[in-house]
Amino acid sequence: MRTRNAPGRVAGRFLLASLLSLGLGGCASTVHVRDLLDQPQRYDGKTVKVEGTVTRSAGFLGTGAFQIDDGTGSIYVIAQGQGVPREGAKTTAKGRFESVFSMAGRTIAAIIQDRKAP
Secondary structure, three states, rough: OOOOOOOOHHHHHHHHHHHHHHHHHHOOOOOOOHHHHOOHHHHHEEEEEEEEHHHHHHHHOOEEEEEEEOOOOOOEEEOOOOOOOOOOEEEEEEEEEEEEEEEOOOOEEEEEEEEOOO
């Protein structure tokens, strides 16, 4: 004979589902650069993650920028308070996507990485 769920079990299941959705909702999944540049309004101001090869790199005293190419396009990443990877390195960049401007079908944008916590 089956009995009804106790109120505590229902509340526990709801709490577990809520915690899981919060934990998974905060993770940025990998996005193709092409998608960022084709739909900048969708990603503007949001945290994104891209993976690819560094094609250009410049840094000084822990701050700099590098260009990453994932095979679908390339985008600049501005690294604040952290070093930049060398050219040719495979890397992942996570940060806030900022669309600077779009004109004649071309979007200029960057990913701004936050400073690493001490």
